[in-house]
Amino acid sequence: MKILILATLLFIAFNAQAQIDTTLLRRTTADTSKRKMNMDAIYNRPMLQSGKLPVSLGGYVEANYQHLGTDGISEGHQFQFRRLTLFVASTISSRIKFLSEIEFEPADKEISVEFAAVDVEFHPLFNLRGGMIVNPIGAFNQNHDGPKWEFTDRPISAEKMLPATWSNAGFGVYGKYYQNRWLLGYELYLTSGFDNTIIENEFNRTYLPAAKANAERFEESNNGEPLITAKVAVKNTRFGEIGFSYMGGIYNKYQEDGFKLDDKRRLDVFALDINTRISKTGTAFTGEYAWIFVNVPDTYSQQFGNKQHGGFLDIVQPLLKDNLLGWRNAVLNLACRLEYVDYNVGRFKETGENIGDEIWSIMPAISFRPNPQTVFRLNYRFQKQRDIFTNPAVNTAGFSFGISTYF
Amino acid sequence: MNKNHFAVIGLFLLLITIIISCQKLEPSAPAEDSILDGPVENLTSAQNIQHLAGDVGFNGQVFTAATGLGPVFVATSCGSCHAGDGKGHPFTTLTRFGKNDSLGRNEFDHGPQLQERALPGYAPEKLPVGTSFAKFTPPINSGLGFIELVSEDDILAMAAGNFNNPDGVRGHPNWSLLPTYIKIRPGSENQGNRYITRFGKKASTYNLLHQTILAYNQDMGIASSFDPSDVFTLLDTDPEISDKIVREVVFYLQTLKAPIQRDQHNSDVITGKDLFVQIGCESCHKQTLKTGISPVSALENKEFHPYTDLLVHDMGPGLDDGYTEGSAKTSEWRTAPLWGLGLAPKSQGGQFFLLHDGRARSIDEAIRMHGGEALVIKNRYNALQENEKQKVIKFLNSL
Numbered sequence: 001m002k003i004l005i006l007a008t009l010l011f012i013a014f015n016a017q018a019q020i021d022t023t024l025l026r027r028t029t030a031d032t033s034k035r036k037m038n039m040d041a042i043y044n045r046p047m048l049q050s051g052k053l054p055v056s057l058g059g060y061v062e063a064n065y066q067h068l069g070t071d072g073i074s075e076g077h078q079f080q081f082r083r084l085t086l087f088v089a090s091t092i093s094s095r096i097k098f099l100s101e102i103e104f105e106p107a108d109k110e111i112s113v114e115f116a117a118v119d120v121e122f123h124p125l126f127n128l129r130g131g132m133i134v135n136p137i138g139a140f141n142q143n144h145d146g147p148k149w150e151f152t153d154r155p156i157s158a159e160k161m162l163p164a165t166w167s168n169a170g171f172g173v174y175g176k177y178y179q180n181r182w183l184l185g186y187e188l189y190l191t192s193g194f195d196n197t198i199i200e201n202e203f204n205r206t207y208l209p210a211a212k213a214n215a216e217r218f219e220e221s222n223n224g225e226p227l228i229t230a231k232v233a234v235k236n237t238r239f240g241e242i243g244f245s246y247m248g249g250i251y252n253k254y255q256e257d258g259f260k261l262d263d264k265r266r267l268d269v270f271a272l273d274i275n276t277r278i279s280k281t282g283t284a285f286t287g288e289y290a291w292i293f294v295n296v297p298d299t300y301s302q303q304f305g306n307k308q309h310g311g312f313l314d315i316v317q318p319l320l321k322d323n324l325l326g327w328r329n330a331v332l333n334l335a336c337r338l339e340y341v342d343y344n345v346g347r348f349k350e351t352g353e354n355i356g357d358e359i360w361s362i363m364p365a366i367s368f369r370p371n372p373q374t375v376f377r378l379n380y381r382f383q384k385q386r387d388i389f390t391n392p393a394v395n396t397a398g399f400s401f402g403i404s405t406y407f
Numbered sequence: 408m409n410k411n412h413f414a415v416i417g418l419f420l421l422l423i424t425i426i427i428s429c430q431k432l433e434p435s436a437p438a439e440d441s442i443l444d445g446p447v448e449n450l451t452s453a454q455n456i457q458h459l460a461g462d463v464g465f466n467g468q469v470f471t472a473a474t475g476l477g478p479v480f481v482a483t484s485c486g487s488c489h490a491g492d493g494k495g496h497p498f499t500t501l502t503r504f505g506k507n508d509s510l511g512r513n514e515f516d517h518g519p520q521l522q523e524r525a526l527p528g529y530a531p532e533k534l535p536v537g538t539s540f541a542k543f544t545p546p547i548n549s550g551l552g553f554i555e556l557v558s559e560d561d562i563l564a565m566a567a568g569n570f571n572n573p574d575g576v577r578g579h580p581n582w583s584l585l586p587t588y589i590k591i592r593p594g595s596e597n598q599g600n601r602y603i604t605r606f607g608k609k610a611s612t613y614n615l616l617h618q619t620i621l622a623y624n625q626d627m628g629i630a631s632s633f634d635p636s637d638v639f640t641l642l643d644t645d646p647e648i649s650d651k652i653v654r655e656v657v658f659y660l661q662t663l664k665a666p667i668q669r670d671q672h673n674s675d676v677i678t679g680k681d682l683f684v685q686i687g688c689e690s691c692h693k694q695t696l697k698t699g700i701s702p703v704s705a706l707e708n709k710e711f712h713p714y715t716d717l718l719v720h721d722m723g724p725g726l727d728d729g730y731t732e733g734s735a736k737t738s739e740w741r742t743a744p745l746w747g748l749g750l751a752p753k754s755q756g757g758q759f760f761l762l763h764d765g766r767a768r769s770i771d772e773a774i775r776m777h778g779g780e781a782l783v784i785k786n787r788y789n790a791l792q793e794n795e796k797q798k799v800i801k802f803l804n805s806l
Contacts, residue, residue: 072436196527200476202469204483252527262528299531301483301524302498325416350497353756380432389496389756395434 037185037235038243038273039136039174041143042115043099045087046373046406059086060406062146068381068398075398081106082402083146085114095121100132103165114167123175129189130171132218136187136231137247138288139273140164146404150316150335150367150377153400155288156359157310161341162269162290163209168192168227169218183235192217193227194251194267199296199304205343205357206294206304208267211251225250225264233273240276240285247271251294265295287313302348303388305355310341316367327370335365337379344388356390359383374405440667443549443747443754444492447664449705454662461659464652465489470627475647477628478529478639479522485622485656488545492663493747493754495545497765501626503730504540510584514538519732520625522638529639539729539737542764543608547747551606552661553711554744555615556698559596559603565693565716574783576690578718581610581741583733588620588633589613604733605717608763610741611732615660616653623648662703665711666747670805679802682795686787691716691742691780714745714806723778726762738779749804770800 036044047058062082068075082105089099100116117131134142140158144165158164170191177184194211201210214222226249233243248268254261271290277283289311296306316335324330344357361383368376378401384393439445446458466486470476481501482488488499502521505513513519517532521540525531534540562580569576582601585591591613596603606612612621616633623629628638632650635643670676683689692714701707719739727738735741740763748770751759759769767773777785788799 067433069433071434074433196472200471200473200526202471202474204469204487265527297525297527299525299529300527301480303483303487348496348498350500356756387490389490389498389754391490391754391756398433 035178035183037176037183037233037241038139038143038275039176039185039187039231039233041145041148042101042134043089043097045145047087047089054092055088055090057086057088058406059084060145060147060404061085062152062402062404064152064400064402066152066398066400068396068400070396071394080402082152085145092118097121114165125175125177127174128171129174131169132167133170133172133189133191134165134167135189135191135227135229135247137166137229137245137269138162138271138290139243139275139286140288141166145406147373147375147406149404150314150333150365150375151337151363151379152377152402152404153363153379153381155312155314155337156339156361157290157312157341158288160207160209161292161308161310161343162271163212166208166212170226172229181237183237183241185231185233185235187229187231189229190226191229192221193225193249195222196252198251198267199294199300204303206292206296206306206308207343208269208292223250223253223255238279240274243271243273245271245273262297265297266293267295268293282318284316285313286316287311302344302346302355305344305346305357307345308341308343309345310339310343310359312337312339324368324370329371331369333365333367333369335367337361337363337365339363354390355388356386357388358390359385374403376403377401440669441750441753442491443547443663443666443750445664446662447552447703447705450662450703454658454703454705457655457658458662460652461655461657461662464656465659468652470629470647472526475629476526477522477524478526479531480524480526480628480638481520481522481626482524483627485626488626489548490754492548494547494751494760495765496755497544497760500542500544500760500765502534502540502542503732504534504538505730506539507732516641517638519730522628541728541730544760544763544765546608547666547744547751548660549663549747550665550711550713550744551615551663552701552703552706553665553696553698553709554605554713554715554717555661556701556706557605557696557717558699561696562603562605562717563596566718569690572690574687574690576687576720576780576784578691578716578720578742578780579734580605580717581719581733581735581739583611583613585613586617586620586634589617601734605741607732608741608743609732609735609739610717610719611735615657619653619657619660623653661706665713666750666806668712668746668805669749673801673805675798675801676805677802678795679798679800682791682799683802686791687784688788689714690784691718691720692745693742712746715742718742720781721779722781725776725778728764745803745806748806770803771796774799 045058047056049056061084064080066078083103085103087101091097098118101114103114104111113132115132115134117129117133120128136142141164168191170189172189174187195214197210198208199206201207228249229247231245233241235241250264251267252265254264269292273288275286292308294306296304314337316333318331318333320332339361342358344355346355348355363379363381365377365379380399383396386393469484488495503519505515505518507513522532566579569578580603582598583604585602604611604613606618612618620633623631624634629647630637630644631648632646637644693716694712695710698706698709719735719741721738722740729737731737761767761773767776774788
């Protein structure tokens, strides 16, 4: 059934284009002006618009080849079609716009609406947003489009500690203020949220992404408690941007039909994100670090930690910016991603010693961008993972090569 | 073409070369003798398929409330306690308590195993005040298929062999009552309704199916068609695991390879082994046992080297915790197999937690805690020169 829907969607999407005289298409390339912040990533995408039609279309694809091995066991040649995402945006009337992002991940046989919200602008400082919202925790969650990154995989801390892409039904307000070189942005949303699976799951660890499997959250909150997400970011057009974000609320189902099931248990997440560029060398730094605090019952297993933290730092150095192989403004980058996650911060009650469950990864990369919307990337991952007892690490390493592009 | 074109083309050629040489840049496998998991050699492909399925059940299946965990439990998967099929850690050490009567009934309803953890919303069990208890640290799970195939005649012969042991070593098989789901092997020895049991630190389970069903039920609160009782209500409930998965997990255990000795040609190791035998450690820690017939030909009629006699021995007051199982006395413990001993730190977080409850923090300490039937022999070890002791330990570390 899902396949059918997708096929229809694709058909409409492509036909819509096919029937239009392409000379009428206007490419609204992403606005890279310095007025944009991470919070604008959702709208700040290249889209196609036809004539005076109020609707613009866009999307991106991501596909990879991967050859990874773990302690002598190779996965062999893996060909992956990670995802296809379609954006549909429209300006309904002045100051009312709509944008949706529909993602198809064939491996999960899943079509999901990642974002579908109506924005009403009252004042640059005050806008309303309602619908399916991408919670602004850290910067990656809102800024997750494949073609933006030099790496085929999403950061571990963003996807396997924080639950990128994490979106929920809800509403809230956002706004921006600028003066000279400074921009200040804020977002505040109330949405549906997490559930008991973050500590009752088959990953055998506290795992926020486990809550993504519960699609019911789009219809009915598991406990009737809102998840609050708030973010403040400051940008200086010369130095870069720094963001502080918070997401939290009661995650567990503590009562049903008036019967008490458990105490109320909270989840609190704090994140810090930065991006900056050294103008002299063009070196770009993008990073994010998050701290998670979960109220896990004392009498539950220590396998499920009550604290986690982790993050990533991407360093991207353009090597060549030139007319390459006939592409004007093509760029060749050298990059490296450093990652770390401690899934279980704490000490064993029995021994007082550190609980492990940690992962490190270093990923050098070469990427080639024939234009800003398209990236070819070659990554070599070297990763170490230790179990909760801090036994000798399991080593994983190998190459991936991928292409990702907006269309 | 300018030189930039060459650069780009060059890079992509490099890329292709790298991809072709891929596998060389991936981490190599650890040496076979440095890990405990992995199947015995020469399984048929059908047996490999079954072993892999059991591996998934053992290591991959993590139970949750939704799949039957608890509501009171000790851990969430077999693999959580038996990481890499190696020895466990104080965090995975479990507690058993109470006293059993002659019919094997525990004085407490909720026994013998303490369900010390609970799902959110439930309270875990507390140890009844003043009762005796013992702690059990998970043992190595490798090579158990060989141990399962040692004939009862051989076990009885080892007990009989100690009849007049001048060092005071005795030992006997543990005779236990069996649950009804156990299919007794044809010709199995019995004393009334009690049978020879061999697995566990008190040697209180009959075979790997028995141990597995107990683990599902008592360690994770998973009811099966074999033992449908619920740990919380003590009433029968629906199976939470299929018979098929249980059988696959049992097959997985049966076909785990025997731990492989390292450095056996090292001269210190050879001297250490000679000393080990000379001072009488082998009276209990029997080097070589053999299997009988088996449907798995890779296990059939094989000699193997577990360093145990599968008997329980009185280890003296120091190791008497006042808790027991089967016909073993409270001070009696099954001779711990010593194979894989040197690999213990690889699954115990870089340290040693030895003896039944992990109280010994080094091999030397484990030996010095021997008493009872092992007293005379332990004293001989104590009387060795320091460098001789080191050689014994080096030998034990090579196992």
